[in-house]
Amino acid sequence: MARKFVLAPDNQVARTSLTINYQDELNPQQYDVVTSGAGPSLVVAGAGTGKTRTLIFRVAYLVETGVPPDHILLLTFTRRSAAEMLNRASQLLDGRCQRVRGGTFHAYALSILRRHAPSIGYPRNFTILDSGDSADVIDVLRTASGFHKSDKRFPRKRTIYSIISACSNGEQDVAEVVADKYPQFVDMIDKIGILREQYHQYKLTHGLMDYDDLLSKTVLLFENNRALRDSESARCRHVLVDEYQDTNRLQARMVAHLASVHRNVMAVGDDAQSIYGFRGADTKNIFQYPEIFEGTTIYKLEHNYRSTQQILNLANTLIEQSTVRYDKKLFTEKPDGELPAIVGAADDQYECRFVCQMIMRLREEGIPLHRVAVLFRNSHNSFGLEIELNRRNIPFIKFGGLKLNEAAHIKDVLSYLKILENPRDAVAWTRVLQLLPGIGPKTAADLVEWISSRGSEAFELTGRSHSPRYIDGLKKLFNMLRAASVTTISLPRQIEMVLEYYDPILKEKYYEDFPKREQDLEQFASLTDQFKDRESMLSSMALDPIELTALDADGEEKDEQPLVLSTIHSAKGLEYHTVFVIQALDGVVPSTYSLKEPGGLDEELRLLYVAVTRAEENLFITYPMVQYRRFQGDYMVRPSRYLDEISDAILEPWTLVETPTPSSQKLLS
DNA sequence: TTTCCCAAGCTTTTT
DNA sequence: GCTTGGGAAA
Numbered sequence: 001m002a003r004k005f006v007l008a009p010d011n012q013v014a015r016t017s018l019t020i021n022y023q024d025e026l027n028p029q030q031y032d033v034v035t036s037g038a039g040p041s042l043v044v045a046g047a048g049t050g051k052t053r054t055l056i057f058r059v060a061y062l063v064e065t066g067v068p069p070d071h072i073l074l075l076t077f078t079r080r081s082a083a084e085m086l087n088r089a090s091q092l093l094d095g096r097c098q099r100v101r102g103g104t105f106h107a108y109a110l111s112i113l114r115r116h117a118p119s120i121g122y123p124r125n126f127t128i129l130d131s132g133d134s135a136d137v138i139d140v141l142r143t144a145s146g147f148h149k150s151d152k153r154f155p156r157k158r159t160i161y162s163i164i165s166a167c168s169n170g171e172q173d174v175a176e177v178v179a180d181k182y183p184q185f186v187d188m189i190d191k192i193g194i195l196r197e198q199y200h201q202y203k204l205t206h207g208l209m210d211y212d213d214l215l216s217k218t219v220l221l222f223e224n225n226r227a228l229r230d231s232e233s234a235r236c237r238h239v240l241v242d243e244y245q246d247t248n249r250l251q252a253r254m255v256a257h258l259a260s261v262h263r264n265v266m267a268v269g270d271d272a273q274s275i276y277g278f279r280g281a282d283t284k285n286i287f288q289y290p291e292i293f294e295g296t297t298i299y300k301l302e303h304n305y306r307s308t309q310q311i312l313n314l315a316n317t318l319i320e321q322s323t324v325r326y327d328k329k330l331f332t333e334k335p336d337g338e339l340p341a342i343v344g345a346a347d348d349q350y351e352c353r354f355v356c357q358m359i360m361r362l363r364e365e366g367i368p369l370h371r372v373a374v375l376f377r378n379s380h381n382s383f384g385l386e387i388e389l390n391r392r393n394i395p396f397i398k399f400g401g402l403k404l405n406e407a408a409h410i411k412d413v414l415s416y417l418k419i420l421e422n423p424r425d426a427v428a429w430t431r432v433l434q435l436l437p438g439i440g441p442k443t444a445a446d447l448v449e450w451i452s453s454r455g456s457e458a459f460e461l462t463g464r465s466h467s468p469r470y471i472d473g474l475k476k477l478f479n480m481l482r483a484a485s486v487t488t489i490s491l492p493r494q495i496e497m498v499l500e501y502y503d504p505i506l507k508e509k510y511y512e513d514f515p516k517r518e519q520d521l522e523q524f525a526s527l528t529d530q531f532k533d534r535e536s537m538l539s540s541m542a543l544d545p546i547e548l549t550a551l552d553a554d555g556e557e558k559d560e561q562p563l564v565l566s567t568i569h570s571a572k573g574l575e576y577h578t579v580f581v582i583q584a585l586d587g588v589v590p591s592t593y594s595l596k597e598p599g600g601l602d603e604e605l606r607l608l609y610v611a612v613t614r615a616e617e618n619l620f621i622t623y624p625m626v627q628y629r630r631f632q633g634d635y636m637v638r639p640s641r642y643l644d645e646i647s648d649a650i651l652e653p654w655t656l657v658e659t660p661t662p663s664s665q666k667l668l669s
Numbered sequence: 670t671t672t673c674c675c676a677a678g679c680t681t682t683t684t
Numbered sequence: 685g686c687t688t689g690g691g692a693a694a
Contacts (some may be wrong), residue, residue, distance in 0.1 A: 078684085106684050131683090156679095156688075211684050278682060378681055400682080440671045469671090543684065569682045591681060607682080 007038075018064050020092060022057060030054045033299045034061050036266075040259070040293030042244075042286070043268040046328045047315070047613035048306025048575065051268055052085060055240060058266065059089045062238055063096055073236035073258070074102035077243040079544045081573050085242075101236065105251050106211060107543050109218040112232060113209070116221055119228075121204060125535065127422045128542035129203075129210040132406060135161045137208075137427055140445065141198045147191050155185055155192070164196050168212035169248045169280025181597070206426040206452060215250040222257040233261035243573070244269030244289070248280035256292055265293060272319055272326040273610050275569060277603050304330045306575050308337030311619050313650050315612050318642060322602050330613075339652040340612070340619040342584075342643060346656070347626045347634075352388040354622060354656055355580050359394065359563060362578055362618075369395065370561035371577035375568050375611045377591060381583040382565050395560060400567030403545035409506055409517045410524055414541060416498045420485050421534050423459070424452050435505050436477065438470035447474075459485060476501070491534050495525050568611045579615035581608070584623045584640045608642055621651070 022034055030050055033043050034057045045051040055074070063069050076082040082102040089097040101108075110128070117124050129137070139157040147154050155163070159182070166177045174193045178185050185192065203209060209217065222229035239258050241247070244267035247255070259265040267289055274283045290296040304312055312330045319326055345351035359372055376382050379401025389396050404410055412435060415428035422428075426448050433444040450464055459482040466474055480501040484494045499521055506521075507514050527546065531537035564576065568589075589608050594600030612619060623639045643651065 104684065214684085276683075279684075380680095403683095438671075442670060545684090567682065588681095593681065 018061075020057070020060060020064065022061060026050075026054070026057060027303055029299065029301050029303065030057070033266075033301070034058045036297060036299070038262070038264050040263055040289075040296045041266045041299060042289050042293075042296050043266065043299045043301065044286075044328070045268055045270055045301035046304060046330045047270060047273060047610070048304040048330070049301035050303075050305055051242075051270075051301065052081075052088075052573065054301065055242060055268060056085055056089045056092065058240065059085075059097055059100055060092045063089075063093060063100070067237055069097055069099040070101060071235065071237040072100045073108070073239045074100060075105055075108060075239065075241045075255070076102065077104065077246060077572065079104055079107065081242065104543065105247075105254065106214045109214040109254070110539060110543065112218050112221065113214065116228060117217075119225065120217060120221055122209070122217070123207045123422070123424070125422045126207040126209050127418050127425045127428070128214070128539060129208050129427060130405070130542055130545075131158075131161065131165075131211070132411070133208075133427045134165075134199075134210045136430065137199060137202055138164075138195060140430065140441075141195055141202060143441065144445070145191075145195065145198070147188075147195070154188065155182070159185075160192060160195060163192055164199060165210070165212055166280060167196065168216050169250060170282070171249050202426070205424075207422050207424045208427060212250075215248075215254060219250055219253050219257065222254075229257050230261050233258050237262055238264045239266070241265065241267045242269075243273075245271050245274040245283055245286050246276040246279075246281040247285050248282055249285070250280075252282075252285045252288075252292070259293070263293065270328075272322075272328065272606060273572070273613075275572070275603060275607050275610055277597075277599065300328075302328060302330065304332040305334070306616050307332060307613065308334050308617060310337050310339050310650075311612065311615050314340045314619070314646070315609055317646055317650055318605065318612060319609050321642060321645070322605055324602055337617050339650070340615075340621065341654045342639070342646075342651045343620055343622040343654045343656065344639070345622060345624050347628075348384050348624045350656055351582060351622050351624045352385050355385060355582060355620075356388050356392055356394065358580075358620065360392075367577050368561060369563040372580075373564040373566060373571060373574070373576040373578075373614065374580045374582055375566055375571050375614065376582050377568060377589045377607070378583075379567050381588065385582065386565070389563070395562035396565050397562045398565040399547055400570035401547075403547060404520065404524065405541050405545050407517070407520060409510065410520060412505075413495075413498055413502055413521060413524065414538070416481070416484075416502070417494065417534060418538060419481060420494065421538055426452055432477065435509065436470050436473035438467070438473065443467075443470070491528065491531065491537065492525075494534065495528055499525060568607050571614055572610060575614055575616055577616050578618040579611070579620070581611045581619070581621045582623075584608075584621045584643065585627075586638050586641050589640050589642070605642055608640065 022031055026034060030053070033041070033054050043051070043054070045054070059072060059074065062072055074082060074085060076085065082104065086097060086100055086102050089100065113122070114124060117126055135157040138160050142154070142157065142160070163174060163177050163182060166172070166181065167174055170177070174196055175189050178189050178192065203213065222232070236258060239255065241255055255265060255267070269286050271283050271286050274281055290298065309332055312332055316329055343354060345354055355374060359369070362372060363369060374382065374385065382398065386396070386398070405414060412431065415431045418425045418428040419432065429448045429451060430444050433439050433447055434441065439447070454463070459478050461474065461478050480497060484497045506517060510517055528537055531540065590601055590604035594604045621643065624637065626634050627637050628634050
């Protein structure tokens with residue numbers, strides 16, 4: 001019979017020599033978490049309860065008590081938060097935490113796959129598809145299969161891709177997902193299923209992985225090869241997972257595998273802040289955690305240090321409207337502050353003016369711009385405000401929304417680089433070939449098949465005849481690729497060669513606005529300096545896309561840190577002195593799309609909860625009362641339904657009044 | 670087979 | 685307002 005030997009913690013020895021006085025730095029609940037022993041634990045931490053701080057101290061504590069930094073793995077939701085946490089932990093212990101491994105699930109999975117991909121039939125230099133690329137593959141397959149012709153209405157490529165993606169993330173089959181979320185396509189389940197198979201096959205033969213593959217192939221790798229799994233698990237003696245409420249089933253499985261040897265997992269999360277359901281996040285994960293990890297110690301952090309009681313009252317009242325129960329009531333000992341305000345503006349213009357003027361007033365009162373955030377549901381909700389901010393020369397940075405590498409011209413350039421990295425990358429080839437005159441989808445498909453059927457001489461034109469219609473273009477393309485693929489050429493030089501080649505194509509294709517796009521490309525080229533090689537640049541572009549609008553903010557005068565504009569999703573985990581939630585309209589939060597989704601209304605409510613709990617001192621929720629829509633003219637809109645029942649004592653209504661002008665005063669007197 | 674033009678349809682949040 | 689799809693000309 002197998003036996004267990006229980007090791008006593010070794011901490012006692014080290015405790016005397018700790019450089020940080022944990023007891024002074026943390027409250028008792030946090031202290032328990034930070035100094036907890038081995039084995040699985042779950043920390044249920046409400047908004048603003050020092051979750052990040054606790055994790056950072058936990059890392060420091062582990063390092064101080066003798067865990068080698070590179071045996072700690074910190075999985076976070078975004079690269080931004082991973083970097084910030086590791087940085088803060090390093091500061092605590094003057095640099096000793098630097099070698100802690102950290103990143104997103106996807107980034108960590110990638111690092112494993114780069115080493116072990118061959119054992120599941122993938123090349124080591126596989127390329128990563130973003131969702132646009134994935135949809136393009138689907139498009140090629142759909143056209144080839146002729147499905148779009150036979151049926152009256154076949155789903156669009158993006159829809160098909162999201163069905164396939166939902167299958168992987170939720171570990172479901174096509175029939176389940178379609179029945180659940182796309183009942184209008186039940187007739188086509190078989191065909192979508194076939195496409196799904198073809199899509200997987202296509203990726204395999206061309207060395208491509210999409211975002212979901214990074215997770216699912218890693219799990220597959222672990223399940224096929226227990227020895228490998230155990231050695232990976234042994235490489236991280238402590239696994240810490242942030243934002244656990246937003247993990248999906250695959251990610252939960254991955255965590256379980258990583259903990260298989262030592263069972264030292266600490267998951268931190270807040271079920272009331274789960275806002276990634278659309279990506280397969282499953283709140284059930286957090287509840288099932290104690291079942292998956294037998295003997296889990298559960299900790300709760302409830303003491304909020306971020307917000308005033310007035311803001312927490314609103315947050316608590318909001319979340320009570322949920323049909324799901326959350327048994328947390330946030331409290332604080334912070335001195336009282338102002339009541340949160342609900343500001344009804346006459347229209348979008350008035351709303352923008354109010355936000356701008358209030359920001360200026362706060363700045364005069366000494367609140368720096370970067371401590372103020374404007375949050376919104378959809379990235380386009382801030383367009384009007386952005387114009388107004390520009391007009392007033394208020395610097396801002398925007399998170400969420402369009403990414404630099406989603407722009408067509410950047411995707412073009414990246415495709416050349418992807419081909420250099422992985423000459424089997426059919427997606428990149430398809431894109432690049434179609435940029436040549438005389439080559440459309442059909443010829444491109446033929447050529448791609450020919451190219452990928454050959455081995456190493458991918459950049460040679462020999463062995464096949466080519467139509468004079470496009471032979472010149474093809475020659476130029478292959479010459480450039482051959483020249484740039486010489487291994488001694490540096491990455492910046494490669495990019496230069498690609499851009500030089502691409503410039504005439506850009507001018508031809510985007511003759512109306514190529515100067516703007518040329519600028520983007522220049523910016524792109526300058527950003528790539530920081531990467532050590534082509535592979536890391538391409539991976540990084542895929543996993544951590546550059547925010548287009550984050551760059552637009554005047555880079556010239558950096559004397560003042562800019563105001564933050566952000567989608568609520570991108571603001572997760574962050575905090576600001578003052579928060580504006582703009583466009584708090586019914587149909588925006590909750591979004592009209594959410595009405596159809598099961599559990600959609602609850603999720604949107606949590607979204608508003610997340611937005612509200614970002615605020616430390618001041619909170620303004622604003623909305624216009626009238627909006628203009630094409631063909632309909634002005635029409636009335638109403639504020640978010642979640643705000644309907646909230647009393648004036650919790651959320652104070654403000655009205656905007658115009659300064660009386662001299663002429664109107666005359667009228668009065 | 671490519672490319673151009675017009676009509677239709679849809680439109681969120683992110684790794 | 686933009687992308688996507690279909691149809692027709694080159």
